[in-house]
């Protein structure tokens with residue numbers, strides 16, 4: 001039996017579902033207007049007119065702040081540079097530690113290294129995949145300065161508990177909300193609980209402008225520091241005679257073109273989310289009919305954005321390995337991710353503690369580190385990643401309810417064939 005035809009009969013889905021262009025006439029018209037104006041960026045790297053950018057950049061900042069209900073929006077050119085900016089705005093640097101989830105895109109943790117501080121990884125909840133607030137205490141040290149929490153896959157973390165802990169211990173909270181725009185807890189927007197929240201406008205995200213990032217904050221001083229870091233702040237503070245502020249800036253500026261695309265996409269966010277939620281609800285009720293598969297669990301009062309649809313697989317119930325299940329689903333036309341990114345402390349950069357050539361900097365600044373990144377540091381996330389988690393990408397444009405039903409038909413076919421797959425696995429497959 002070949003790997004491409006694990007099961008008998010025609011695959012449920014014969015042709016792959018293509019990636020669809022979500023750019024409409026609105027985005028095109030807006031871009032053409034900017035092109036005709038000739039002002040593709042109006043930023044100037046000096047104090048005064050132009051320091052805060054052109055009209056469209058200011059407009060996207062206003063629209064994001066308005067939509068999510070905060071005072072200040074700062075646009076940048078990616079969520080990665082947004083993270084770098086947010087950490088630097090909090091004056092976190094050499095000798096500091098930042099508590100962070102290990103189950104997130106690498107940038108969430110590397111942005112800490114970019115500021116010469118050191119990440120300390122905090123295990124996740126097995127139901128939500130998000131940072132577990134009960135694990136924070138264990139890793140707290142006098143060097144802890146902040147918590148960076150990712151709202152993963154579209155679900156807000158337990159932000160009320162995390163904020164309570166942070167307030168008690170005087171820590172900043174930065175929310176990495178790249179995956180969860182429009183997700184809420186009791187009506188309050190994810191990305192607005194922390195001191196700073198960051199959003200992504202990268203091509204792969206729920207809404208996008210190709211590349212781009214937004215920082216939201218209610219704190220005026222942090223907003224000012226973000227603006228400085230985005231645009232060569234070391235120069236500007238001198239020009240402003242601001243002798244209180246020490247800052248190292250860069251060029252993280254968004255163009256007017258990206259701003260107008262983002263403005264149009266933001267208007268479409270609610271519509272995209274409505275569709276994602278409808279598809280996801282259908283998928284959840286279908287999946288939960290199977291003992292050994294668990295669809296998304298949304299805690300009471302939470303709303304999910306379904307950037308990724310995570311499924312938990314129980315090999316004891318199915319009698320086959322996760323890899324076999326994924327291979328069979330792929331053969332039926334529905335490729336699934338096995339796990340997500342590997343828990344970040346297992347990356348070579350942490351295992352070898354080599355960031356800047358052969359030095360151990362910035363790890364070398366920490367005496368008696370609370371964490372050494374060994375395998376087993378965060379057992380819940382390791383188990384989810386290695387054994388249980390499957391990630392599906394079927395709740396976005398252009399998927400329809402029929403595609404969800406096809407997905408569930410493929411699951412049913414695999415379920416009916418699990419004995420056959422078990423035999424196949426024994427004979428020819430050595431996945432984990």
Ligand SMILES: *Cc1c(COP(=O)(O)O)cnc(C)c1O
Nearest residue numbers: 078079080105107178200201202
């Ligand atoms: C995509 C993503 C980022 C980085 O976003 P960019 O805009 O591509 O830099 C950061 N954090 C998380 C959780 C992400 O999913």
